[in-house]
Amino acid sequence: MALPSRARSARVLVVALVSLSLVTITVDYREGEDGPLAGLGRVAITLISPLQEAVSKLTDPIGNFFSTMVRLPAIRAETERLRDRVAELESQLGTTVTNEQRLHELEELLAVQESLGPNVETLAAQIIASGVSNFEWTFTINKGSSDGVLMDMPVVASGKRLVGHVVQATTDSAVVQLIVDPDSAVAGRLETSRQTGLVSGHGDQDLRMGLVDVTTDVEAGEQVVTAGYRIPGVAQGLYPPGILIGTVSRVLPEEVALEKFVTVSPAVDFSTLDIVLVVLSNASR
Amino acid sequence: MRRFFTLTAVIVIALLAQTTVFADVRLLGARPELMYLLTIVFALLEGPSSGAISGFAGGMAQDFLLNQPKGITALTLTLVGYAVGLLRQYIVSPSPILPALMVAGGTFGGVLFYGVMSFLLGQFDSTLPYLLRVAALAAVYNAILTPLLYPLLRRLAEGSRSQKVVRW
Numbered sequence: 001m002a003l004p005s006r007a008r009s010a011r012v013l014v015v016a017l018v019s020l021s022l023v024t025i026t027v028d029y030r031e032g033e034d035g036p037l038a039g040l041g042r043v044a045i046t047l048i049s050p051l052q053e054a055v056s057k058l059t060d061p062i063g064n065f066f067s068t069m070v071r072l073p074a075i076r077a078e079t080e081r082l083r084d085r086v087a088e089l090e091s092q093l094g095t096t097v098t099n100e101q102r103l104h105e106l107e108e109l110l111a112v113q114e115s116l117g118p119n120v121e122t123l124a125a126q127i128i129a130s131g132v133s134n135f136e137w138t139f140t141i142n143k144g145s146s147d148g149v150l151m152d153m154p155v156v157a158s159g160k161r162l163v164g165h166v167v168q169a170t171t172d173s174a175v176v177q178l179i180v181d182p183d184s185a186v187a188g189r190l191e192t193s194r195q196t197g198l199v200s201g202h203g204d205q206d207l208r209m210g211l212v213d214v215t216t217d218v219e220a221g222e223q224v225v226t227a228g229y230r231i232p233g234v235a236q237g238l239y240p241p242g243i244l245i246g247t248v249s250r251v252l253p254e255e256v257a258l259e260k261f262v263t264v265s266p267a268v269d270f271s272t273l274d275i276v277l278v279v280l281s282n283a284s285r
Numbered sequence: 286m287r288r289f290f291t292l293t294a295v296i297v298i299a300l301l302a303q304t305t306v307f308a309d310v311r312l313l314g315a316r317p318e319l320m321y322l323l324t325i326v327f328a329l330l331e332g333p334s335s336g337a338i339s340g341f342a343g344g345m346a347q348d349f350l351l352n353q354p355k356g357i358t359a360l361t362l363t364l365v366g367y368a369v370g371l372l373r374q375y376i377v378s379p380s381p382i383l384p385a386l387m388v389a390g391g392t393f394g395g396v397l398f399y400g401v402m403s404f405l406l407g408q409f410d411s412t413l414p415y416l417l418r419v420a421a422l423a424a425v426y427n428a429i430l431t432p433l434l435y436p437l438l439r440r441l442a443e444g445s446r447s448q449k450v451v452r453w
Contacts, residue, residue: 009334010337013337014333014367017341017359021356024348025355025406028354029406037355041350041355044346048301052305067310067311134396134419135399135400135419183408202411203411
């Protein structure tokens with residue numbers, strides 16, 4: 001062994017640290033959600049979430065500034081487009097006043113209709129941080145088990161649009177897995193045909209809806225809502241029925257003629273989301 | 286002792302920055318991987334042992350905030366820190382862009398390794414092109430951040446070095 005002792009001790013150190021990591025991976029993998037390591041993880045989140053909340057409050061303006069800079073060309077184009085649109089809409093405004101009144105009445109009727117459904121109790125929460133890695137689509141919210149937020153509770157945005165569900169709850173904060181997370185799968189229903197399918201996340205890309213009957217007529221723009229039932233082994237029956245998931249953006253060409261695949265663009269813009277509602281009580285459970 | 290506190294503080298700050306400030310500042314949909322940057326810069330400055338230790342500590346810290354098997358990031362970053370530290374001993378270039386290049390290469394390799402590990406453990410189910418895209422974007426992003434953070438981290442590392450040891 002002609003190795004200098006420093007190089008040798010570095011090698012021993014690395015072997016030790018790698019073994020330790022492998023042991024951690026194995027232990028955690030076997031224990032799942034209830035093991036002591038998962039508990040430690042919750043403790044870590046409990047400790048860091050107040051800090052995240054504070055930093056988030058301080059740095060939001062800075063973050064907004066930089067993200068605005070990055071999107072500047074898009075914003076300029078957007079401004080042009082909006083200016084044209086304003087001119088166009090102003091000319092239409094006159095005729096729409098009466099229509100608007102009618103719409104208002106209908107909307108109120110709709111709200112009443114919705115409130116007549118299953119008694120749903122919700123809790124508003126603010127997003128204080130988002131997931132740590134590029135492979136996870138999660139949010140941390142500032143409400144936890146002390147406010148009644150528990151694992152598996154559905155999370156929606158205003159206007160009854162689906163955001164995701166709680167995957168981890170600590171005393172004062174909770175982690176929400178978004179429907180765009182690759183691990184997420186939701187039972188969805190096409191509004192027009194009433195056909196059901198499985199909507200799964202694909203990260204930055206649109207959601208994908210599979211297991212749709214081939215004979216179904218699907219068109220882009222059609223709305224997809226939660227079906228509110230359980231597909232054994234695939235999707236949990238977490239969500240109450242009738243929550244908007246998104247609209248069909250594309251019907252994929254059929255490669256195999258057993259099921260139809262459509263892509264669904266989510267109803268919620270996750271990058272601008274700030275306040276969400278956690279559904280506490282749910283008649284279907 | 287001072288090193289320990291410096292490292293802890295730097296890791297906590299990096300985690301906070303990663304989940305708050307940089308959560309909004311995305312480049313074509315990807316975020317920077319600050320913990321990778323930190324590990325690689327420490328490995329460049331302090332050698333393979335320190336690189337491996339800071340990688341392990343930072344990786345564990347990040348893992349415990351993730352809702353998946355803990356230890357994957359720790360494993361990745363231990364290896365990244367050690368590899369970069371070793372590689373550094375064979376490169377004598379005084380080029381000022383060397384740190385940025387090393388950070389880009391290390392991040393790319395590290396994120397790929399992480400993705401493959403997650404895939405093997407059944408945690409991450411996506412296509413290879415997507416993984417390559419994320420790794421490349423994170424590498425570019427980290428390389429851009431390196432000139433900003435490298436001087437700061439170097440000052441911290443040098444300030445925390447034990448005074449009794451004579452180095453040459």
